[in-house]
Amino acid sequence: MEKQLKVSAIKDGTVLDHIPSDQVFRVIDILGLDNIPNQITFGINLESKLLGKKGIIKISDRYFESADINRIALVAPMAKINIIHDFEVVEKRVLNVPGTINGIVKCMNPICITNHQPVETLFTTLDSQPNVRLLCHYCEKITDKDNLKIISNRR
Amino acid sequence: MPKHLISIHDYSREEILDTLKLAKEFEKNPSRPIFKGKVIASIFFEPSTRTRLSFETAANRLGARVIGFSDAGNTSVTKGESLKDTIKMVSNYADLIVMRHPLEGSARYASEVSSVPVINAGDGANQHPTQTMLDLYSILKTQGKLENLKINIVGDLKYGRTVHSLIQAMSHFSPSFTFISPDELRLPQEYRDFLTTHSITFNESKNLNQGVNEADIIYMTRVQKERFSDPIDYERVKNVYSLNRSMLTSCKENMKILHPLPRVNEIDTDVDNSEHAYYFNQAENGVYTRMAIISALLGVTEL
Ligand SMILES: [Zn+2]
Numbered sequence: 001m002e003k004q005l006k007v008s009a010i011k012d013g014t015v016l017d018h019i020p021s022d023q024v025f026r027v028i029d030i031l032g033l034d035n036i037p038n039q040i041t042f043g044i045n046l047e048s049k050l051l052g053k054k055g056i057i058k059i060s061d062r063y064f065e066s067a068d069i070n071r072i073a074l075v076a077p078m079a080k081i082n083i084i085h086d087f088e089v090v091e092k093r094v095l096n097v098p099g100t101i102n103g104i105v106k107c108m109n110p111i112c113i114t115n116h117q118p119v120e121t122l123f124t125t126l127d128s129q130p131n132v133r134l135l136c137h138y139c140e141k142i143t144d145k146d147n148l149k150i151i152s153n154r155r
Numbered sequence: 156m157p158k159h160l161i162s163i164h165d166y167s168r169e170e171i172l173d174t175l176k177l178a179k180e181f182e183k184n185p186s187r188p189i190f191k192g193k194v195i196a197s198i199f200f201e202p203s204t205r206t207r208l209s210f211e212t213a214a215n216r217l218g219a220r221v222i223g224f225s226d227a228g229n230t231s232v233t234k235g236e237s238l239k240d241t242i243k244m245v246s247n248y249a250d251l252i253v254m255r256h257p258l259e260g261s262a263r264y265a266s267e268v269s270s271v272p273v274i275n276a277g278d279g280a281n282q283h284p285t286q287t288m289l290d291l292y293s294i295l296k297t298q299g300k301l302e303n304l305k306i307n308i309v310g311d312l313k314y315g316r317t318v319h320s321l322i323q324a325m326s327h328f329s330p331s332f333t334f335i336s337p338d339e340l341r342l343p344q345e346y347r348d349f350l351t352t353h354s355i356t357f358n359e360s361k362n363l364n365q366g367v368n369e370a371d372i373i374y375m376t377r378v379q380k381e382r383f384s385d386p387i388d389y390e391r392v393k394n395v396y397s398l399n400r401s402m403l404t405s406c407k408e409n410m411k412i413l414h415p416l417p418r419v420n421e422i423d424t425d426v427d428n429s430e431h432a433y434y435f436n437q438a439e440n441g442v443y444t445r446m447a448i449i450s451a452l453l454g455v456t457e458l
Contacts, residue, residue, distance in 0.1 A: 113260040113263075117238050117264070140282070
């Protein structure tokens with residue numbers, strides 16, 4: 001059977017595969033993809049053996065530092081990162097939750113300074129597997145997976 | 156030494172001991188106007204008379220001038236000025252800032268935007284490190300050492316920030332703890348994990364008499380009514396966790412009772428005249444420890 005690509009192939013760049021469908025726009029936001037001039041194609045609700053439905057994002061002529069790309073691990077822990085050169089996958093990367101996370105996550109403590117003043121959040125990752133636990137640099141309280149809220153990346 | 160005092164865990168064991176040593180010097184002679192010409196800002200975004208007076212006494216005994224406010228009510232803060240802007244302004248005027256603020260993490264943030272040292276005088280229920288330092292000073296002074304002490308901590312172990320900070324600070328000195336509280340106010344899992352990680356022995360009990368005769372220190376805390384959804388539960392707990400003189404007949408001679416004050420009825424007034432009562436002296440020690448903290452942050456670590 002002919003395997004057909006639902007999202008057209010790119011010549012050079014980065015493919016972010018196996019993103020949960022409902023997290024595609026968050027990934028775009030976290031990586032600031034809506035603010036770059038590169039050609040971007042994406043698909044949502046594609047069939048996936050792994051996730052049931054998945055999302056995929058392809059960014060032409062753009063490569064990411066591990067520290068940057070790892071920022072999406074919080075919303076798309078199963079994502080596969082493929083580096084493409086001349087239509088070939090030349091490198092596959094897996095994601096790791098970074099040791100420190102700035103921005104992206106909201107502190108779950110309602111009386112934390114970061115929820116009342118324009119202060120960027122900053123967390124130390126206490127646990128990343130199986131459940132994320134983040135320690136707030138400011139209020140020293142823990143935000144866990146069940147209370148993880150993503151905030152926009154715009155500064 | 157660190158540039159600021161925001162959380163007790165910013166200070167190492169040695170830095171804690173150095174601060175306590177300096178406090179002892181100030182206690183010998185509290186009138187030390189070594190900071191004439193310096194200005195200390197005391198900015199209290201929520202009122203706390205006890206803490207503010209202690210800090211301002213310390214600043215005055217050091218010869219510094221004090222500026223500031225005791226309540227955010229009449230300041231530009233109520234007009235919506237951000238904490239950052241307030242701190243930027245105040246750090247232009249003062250050589251050191253003492254700050255109390257209801258939002259947790261506010262002191263850490265202030266230290267990051269301030270050009271002068273910041274002392275956290277309480278940020279919500281998070282940290283109150285100068286209280287912890289005076290607790291340590293009181294323990295050292297009454298026991299002659301900090302190492303290998305048996306410490307009972309009683310009352311609100313769940314929300315009590317003084318309890319959590321004291322546990323963190325004492326972890327440098329191999330204590331053994333007995334935690335006494337009702338189930339609703341039990342020490343949170345994260346602190347039990349912390350103690351286990353640091354190989355510190357502890358046991359937990361609901362019985363106020365547990366370990367009283369072996370304790371070197373009994374640290375009492377206030378049980379607050381608002382922690383209970385059912386007022387009847389509060390009444391029950393309040394009456395059970397009240398220390399009185401008859402409980403102290405077989406305790407160790409050196410045993411002292413501490414309480415961060417104000418108390419409600421955790422300690423019966425019949426204890427006040429006992430040689431074991433130390434809570435009123437404890438408050439006085441706050442001035443010396445705050446003098447030491449201010450001095451060290453302004454660069455004077457020896458007298
Ligand atoms: Zn926080």
